Amino acid sequence: MAHSLSFISTNLNSLVLNHNQWQSFRTLVSSPFKPKRRFARSIRALQEPTPRRLIDIIRSVPEISRNYFKKPSRRTLFGGISLLGGFYVAQTISLSFGALGVNDVIAAVLCVLLTEYVTRFYYSRTTVTFPIALLNNFKMGFTYGLFIDAFKLAS
Numbered sequence: 001m002a003h004s005l006s007f008i009s010t011n012l013n014s015l016v017l018n019h020n021q022w023q024s025f026r027t028l029v030s031s032p033f034k035p036k037r038r039f040a041r042s043i044r045a046l047q048e049p050t051p052r053r054l055i056d057i058i059r060s061v062p063e064i065s066r067n068y069f070k071k072p073s074r075r076t077l078f079g080g081i082s083l084l085g086g087f088y089v090a091q092t093i094s095l096s097f098g099a100l101g102v103n104d105v106i107a108a109v110l111c112v113l114l115t116e117y118v119t120r121f122y123y124s125r126t127t128v129t130f131p132i133a134l135l136n137n138f139k140m141g142f143t144y145g146l147f148i149d150a151f152k153l154a155s
Contacts, residue, residue, distance in 0.1 A: 069130055079137050086138040090145025098153075111146060115139055 069075055090111075097107040118139040122132060 075130065078134060082134040082137040083141040083144075086141025086143075087145040087148075088141075089138075090142045091149060094146060094149040098149075111142070115143055 069078070093107060093111065097104050118135055122128070122136045122139075125132060128136075
């Protein structure tokens with residue numbers, strides 16, 4: 001039985017060879033030209049396992065994000081984005097409840113409860129991780145946005 005291997009194939013699973021096919025392919029490639037032999041070695045490298053299941057990809061996300069946020073510039077960038085996100089949410093809440101004139105007191109109570117809960121959560125920790133610091137930055141932007149809106153209404 002003769003086996004052929006297409007070098008133009010887009011399906012990488014077709015490059016996986018069993019032992020008998022590999023022996024016949026090795027004899028086919030064992031000509032004096034070195035580039036073909038190097039290609040035969042690269043086919044063996046394609047047989048290494050890669051995460052293919054969804055749960056394997058999901059389990060690798062925390063390690064990938066830890067490596068991504070090791071640079072201080074990225075940490076600073078996302079801290080600023082979190083701060084401005086809190087400012088935006090505060091402006092949105094203030095504008096929507098202020099324009100309607102309905103449930104202003106309930107919205108204010110919820111904002112104060114959110115701010116106080118995040119403050120208690122942040123300062124009760126012995127070590128501050130990056131997501132907790134982002135939450136605190138969001139709270140600072142939120143508080144700043146509410147103060148700015150209060151100054152706008154007072155003028």
